[in-house]
Amino acid sequence: LCRGGLAERLCRLQNRERSAISFWRHQCISEDKIPSDKSGVLIVKILEIFEECTIQVAICQQLEQSPAALSPEDAVVNAEEPILKVLFTRETAAHLKGRPQDVIHIYPPWQKLLLQNADVPVIMNTYFSQKVLISEHSEAREKTYGLTKMLIRKNIISLAQTFRLDDLDDKLHQESSDNQVPCAPQTLNNGDPKRCPLALSAVNDSLLEMVESQGAVGWREVQVRVVIQRVYCLPAREGHRSYTQGNKPLCATPVANSDPPNARLCLLVQDAYGMFSEVQLQSLSSTDDIEQYCRRWEGKSCCLAGMKILQRTTRGRALGLFSLIDSLWPPVVPVKVPGQSQDSEMMTTNLPPPSFCYILTVQSGEIHVEVDEEEQISNLYQPPAVHGLKEILRIDGCNKRCSFWALVLYRRLQTKHSVPLDQRETLLFVTDSTLQNVVHGIPKVVVAALTASCVLSMEIIEALSAGSRLVFFKDALWGNGRIICVERTVLLLQKPLLCSAAGADLSELTGPVRLDELDSTTQANSICALRGTVVGVNESTAFSWPTCNRCGNGKLELCPQDRESLYCNQCSEVVTTPVLKMQLEVFLRCPSQPQSTVKVKVWHEITLFVLLTMLLFLQTYEVQSVLGKEVGLLNCYVHSVTSHPNCAVLEEIVLL
Amino acid sequence: STLPAVAEELLREIRKAFQETSQVPDELLLGLKFIFGPSAVPALDLVDQRSVTRVRSPSGRTLYQVLGSSGKLYTCYSSCHFCTCPAFGFSVLQKSESLLCKHILAVYLSQAMGACQELPVSEEQLTNVLLAEEEDEG
Numbered sequence: 001l002c003r004g005g006l007a008e009r010l011c012r013l014q015n016r017e018r019s020a021i022s023f024w025r026h027q028c029i030s031e032d033k034i035p036s037d038k039s040g041v042l043i044v045k046i047l048e049i050f051e052e053c054t055i056q057v058a059i060c061q062q063l064e065q066s067p068a069a070l071s072p073e074d075a076v077v078n079a080e081e082p083i084l085k086v087l088f089t090r091e092t093a094a095h096l097k098g099r100p101q102d103v104i105h106i107y108p109p110w111q112k113l114l115l116q117n118a119d120v121p122v123i124m125n126t127y128f129s130q131k132v133l134i135s136e137h138s139e140a141r142e143k144t145y146g147l148t149k150m151l152i153r154k155n156i157i158s159l160a161q162t163f164r165l166d167d168l169d170d171k172l173h174q175e176s177s178d179n180q181v182p183c184a185p186q187t188l189n190n191g192d193p194k195r196c197p198l199a200l201s202a203v204n205d206s207l208l209e210m211v212e213s214q215g216a217v218g219w220r221e222v223q224v225r226v227v228i229q230r231v232y233c234l235p236a237r238e239g240h241r242s243y244t245q246g247n248k249p250l251c252a253t254p255v256a257n258s259d260p261p262n263a264r265l266c267l268l269v270q271d272a273y274g275m276f277s278e279v280q281l282q283s284l285s286s287t288d289d290i291e292q293y294c295r296r297w298e299g300k301s302c303c304l305a306g307m308k309i310l311q312r313t314t315r316g317r318a319l320g321l322f323s324l325i326d327s328l329w330p331p332v333v334p335v336k337v338p339g340q341s342q343d344s345e346m347m348t349t350n351l352p353p354p355s356f357c358y359i360l361t362v363q364s365g366e367i368h369v370e371v372d373e374e375e376q377i378s379n380l381y382q383p384p385a386v387h388g389l390k391e392i393l394r395i396d397g398c399n400k401r402c403s404f405w406a407l408v409l410y411r412r413l414q415t416k417h418s419v420p421l422d423q424r425e426t427l428l429f430v431t432d433s434t435l436q437n438v439v440h441g442i443p444k445v446v447v448a449a450l451t452a453s454c455v456l457s458m459e460i461i462e463a464l465s466a467g468s469r470l471v472f473f474k475d476a477l478w479g480n481g482r483i484i485c486v487e488r489t490v491l492l493l494q495k496p497l498l499c500s501a502a503g504a505d506l507s508e509l510t511g512p513v514r515l516d517e518l519d520s521t522t523q524a525n526s527i528c529a530l531r532g533t534v535v536g537v538n539e540s541t542a543f544s545w546p547t548c549n550r551c552g553n554g555k556l557e558l559c560p561q562d563r564e565s566l567y568c569n570q571c572s573e574v575v576t577t578p579v580l581k582m583q584l585e586v587f588l589r590c591p592s593q594p595q596s597t598v599k600v601k602v603w604h605e606i607t608l609f610v611l612l613t614m615l616l617f618l619q620t621y622e623v624q625s626v627l628g629k630e631v632g633l634l635n636c637y638v639h640s641v642t643s644h645p646n647c648a649v650l651e652e653i654v655l656l
Numbered sequence: 657s658t659l660p661a662v663a664e665e666l667l668r669e670i671r672k673a674f675q676e677t678s679q680v681p682d683e684l685l686l687g688l689k690f691i692f693g694p695s696a697v698p699a700l701d702l703v704d705q706r707s708v709t710r711v712r713s714p715s716g717r718t719l720y721q722v723l724g725s726s727g728k729l730y731t732c733y734s735s736c737h738f739c740t741c742p743a744f745g746f747s748v749l750q751k752s753e754s755l756l757c758k759h760i761l762a763v764y765l766s767q768a769m770g771a772c773q774e775l776p777v778s779e780e781q782l783t784n785v786l787l788a789e790e791e792d793e794g
Binding site for chain 1 (some may be wrong): 657658659660661662663664665666667668669671680682683685686687688689690691693696697698700701703704705734735736737738748752753754755764767768
């Protein structure tokens with residue numbers, strides 16, 4: 001940067017400003033109340049909010065005093081009070097999370113800019129802003145404040161709108177040149193014609209009509225009323241995008257990145273004619289909201305406008321989507337027949353299942369999905385049909401969507417190294433009372449495989465790691481004898497309010513969970529219970545190793561200074577009390593499987609711990625001391641089962 | 657839309673202040689940072705280094721050439737917001753994240769502070785500049 005130049009000066013000013021901002025923010029957080037200095041504070045109430053480039057524009061009303069000082073009745077929109085346009089940078093906006101009706105305090109130094117042709121003053125440099133919530137109203141407001149409002153309109157700015165710096169009577173001050181040709185940049189008034197406010201016409205009820213009228217005059221104003229059948233997340237598309245100038249691509253960058261957003265919120269909607277469409281909305285920054293969106297939006301009506309058609313897909317090309325559509329077919333109430341009059345006699349439920357479906361997306365910059373959360377659930381809505389796992393195992397056919405409520409007992413990540421980490425399946429071992437209460441014939445525990453395309457919220461991921469949980473699996477896929485969770489399957493921690501339950505509450509498990517015992521029907525990649533007698537120890541696999549008691553690091557090193565002590569390079573400290581971990585393979589003879597040899601890999605401190613401490617204490621693997629010992633009931637994961645030789649390899653596990 | 661009007665007014669204030677005092681006050685510089693974000697400092701740097709040239713032909717056609725930090729020459733149009741730099745294609749056209757790239761902002765700032773170099777050229781030369789851009793890409 002040039003010494004003494006403008007850039008250097010701005011850098012200095014910017015650094016000073018940045019420290020002031022972080023200091024102020026820190027002060028706000030630590031004091032946990034509004035900073036006391038009230039002079040120069042602008043108090044505004046947001047009326048409307050939208051985004052332009054990365055700046056958030058809030059149309060606000062300036063309030064005379066803090067609303068906390070007024071009674072609730074006074075805090076009404078007063079037509080006398082002036083309107084302001086307050087601008088926030090992306091970072092401030094993310095911090096504030098301002099929405100219409102919020103009251104913001106803007107502390108100095110802020111700047112006011114008066115525009116030439118506009119009455120409304122603009123407020124800038126609003127870094128020192130804080131949202132103030134009026135106590136009794138805030139919670140209620142947050143709740144009734146529909147989630148639709150979280151989608152903020154983004155205006156696209158026209159490139160044709162250039163800036164004109166000189167005043168009309170200022171032409172003489174232009175750069176001197178021999179030929180003064182009037183070629184000043186043009187300024188268009190009122191932006192681009194694309195952004196006229198949508199004068200929405202009467203509401204239509206046919207998706208097909210809306211799609212077919214695309215491109216025709218006035219199609220953007222067409223609104224279609226549909227019912228939201230399902231809400232789910234799809235993983236963000238991975239791929240490459242390139243933009244070109246002329247013929248050569250200037251830059252090809254992969255779109256996928258590991259930072260959020262990495263999931264798109266999608267709706268499966270159905271119109272009055274029974275036709276389905278998948279609407280892909282914006283990316284979600286955190287998938288935690290999916291449960292809320294499901295609860296508040298499923299079953300409700302909504303109006304779509306200005307949609308863009310992404311794709312027209314068919315049954316053969318989108319098996320996953322159509323398996324979901326099939327689960328919602330036939331419609332529960334009669335639907336209209338296209339071309340006929342709207343008499344109720346002309347409605348039918350006797351239609352063939354759909355063979356095509358339009359995938360729609362919102363036009364960039366404009367969100368036109370209005371969900372009427374207050375309204376009743378539509379008659380057309382088909383809530384997920386909940387079944388017991390026993391029934392699901394008996395479903396005939398392939399690619400059927402099913403929903404169930406089950407207890408997750410154990411979780412295992414697939415470890416095949418040939419499969420990239422982000423595409424690996426996680427196996428969830430689940431059960432419910434329908435499986436637990438049966439004597440024999442069907443397994444007590446089944447696997448629900450989670451594929452990478454099933455988007456999980458952080459809440460679910462944490463819950464699954466923390467302990468055994470009841471999870472609602474919505475629209476999982478049953479096929480080829482297994483349950484898999486794929487795209488459009490949603491895992492929820494709470495059962496949806498509406499779902500047709502089959503019989504009694506299936507989550508009621510009486511008594512402790514039992515696993516099947518190892519026997520001749522046990523298959524690989526399942527879990528089972530085991531009891532038997534130790535008949536051998538695989539000495540070559542027996543070893544123990546010290547781990548760091550702080551972080552669990554198993555790769556401790558010898559201290560360079562003191563060769564007697566151990567050092568953990570993850571904690572960067574000496575480990576004074578290492579935790580000893582042990583691994584051993586034992587051979588068992590099990591009464592339930594007398595013909596085969598059962599090899600069990602045993603890890604650290606679990607049931608066989610006592611056995612192993614004995615071994616270690618003796619400092620030699622005195623096999624004799626453990627032979628003949630009885631063990632059981634162990635919970636194990638079955639790695640493999642072979643018949644020639646008759647051998648089962650298991651690993652002792654801890655259930656959630 | 658609001659932002660263009662705000663940006664325009666800010667640039668006008670900078671011009672007025674510069675004309676009256678040959679200086680740009682701190683608040684206006686910070687205002688530039690507020691509105692234009694990360695483009696502000698690089699654009700001012702380009703102005704400090706007198707990197708903007710206005711290319712003019714006798715018929716009145718103009719365009720701007722900005723010498724980027726890498727030594728590359730970028731072309732900015734005067735009749736609409738357009739620049740041949742990759743950042744423009746990405747941040748402005750594709751992501752609609754920025755109003756301008758640093759080169760276009762430097763053009764406006766140079767106009768405001770009388771820091772444009774002038775280069776009168778013939779019609780043919782101006783046409784060649786525009787066509788040369790295309791050839792590079794194609």
